Amino acid sequence: EVQLVESGGGLVQPGRSMKLSCAASGFTFSNYGMAWVRQAPTKGLEWVATISYDGSSTYYRDSVKGRFTISRDNAKSTLYLQMNSLRSEDTATYYCTSWFAYWGQGTLVTVSS
Amino acid sequence: DIQMTQSPSSLPASLGDRVTITCRASQDIGNYLRWFQQKPGKSPRLMIYGATNLAAGVPSRFSGSRSGSDYSLTINSLESEDMAIYYCLQHNEYPLTFGSGTKLEIK
Numbered sequence: 465e466v467q468l469v470e471s472g473g474g475l476v477q478p479g480r481s482m483k484l485s486c487a488a489s490g491f492t493f494s495n496y497g498m499a500w501v502r503q504a505p506t507k508g509l510e511w512v513a514t515i516s517y518d519g520s521s522t523y524y525r526d527s528v529k530g531r532f533t534i535s536r537d538n539a540k541s542t543l544y545l546q547m548n549s550l551r552s553e554d555t556a557t558y559y560c561t562s563w564f565a566y567w568g569q570g571t572l573v574t575v576s577s
Numbered sequence: 578d579i580q581m582t583q584s585p586s587s588l589p590a591s592l593g594d595r596v597t598i599t600c601r602a603s604q605d606i607g608n609y610l611r612w613f614q615q616k617p618g619k620s621p622r623l624m625i626y627g628a629t630n631l632a633a634g635v636p637s638r639f640s641g642s643r644s645g646s647d648y649s650l651t652i653n654s655l656e657s658e659d660m661a662i663y664y665c666l667q668h669n670e671y672p673l674t675f676g677s678g679t680k681l682e683i684k
Binding site for chain 2: 499501508509510511514523525526559561564565566567568569570
């Protein structure tokens with residue numbers, strides 16, 4: 465059974481940093497591109513970042529470029545999202561997804577003073 | 578950026594109805610279009626990939642189609658478990674973009 469389990473969310477002050485993790489199991493993690501998608505409270509889905517199967521290519525939405533870094537450790541079957549200089553508008557539930565076929569349960573990030 | 582214009586935003590329907598949700602792409606995306614279902618408090622679920630292909634485990638009353646730049650999700654014979662928000666996603670070009678969502682609710 466495919467499982468994606470996010471962790472690392474919580475309350476953080478504006479301007480601070482936070483790192484999300486997504487532990488994958490049930491499939492060959494190193495074969496798949498991965499992505500982070502977020503959803504602000506009561507809002508729609510928003511793509512955040514994508515990383516290729518081997519980590520050689522990464523893509524970001526403009527609003528997070530230069531602040532967020534997506535990475536992966538294929539030996540640990542884990543996806544990461546390092547978020548720096550957080551803003552109130554980054555408040556959302558963050559989902560990891562294996563190329564949009566399987567999704568984690570999400571982790572809530574709240575940016576507030 | 579490619580805009581995905583999704584309609585309607587809200588769709589009241591009765592059990593047993595046939596309903597259609599549409600996304601219009603502002604540029605060519607080929608068949609790089611997916612549909613997702615999201616229920617309250619839950620993660621999105623893949624329903625359709627490649628514009629017309631049913632994802633594993635999805636009931637056959639769901640179908641996807643394409644006409645030019647218009648992509649549609651059709652549900653035949655609505656069941657109560659289908660009440661949810663549906664989103665389209667284009668993954669032909671970065672930045673990837675979702676439609677704004679369609680809330681399917683009981684009339």
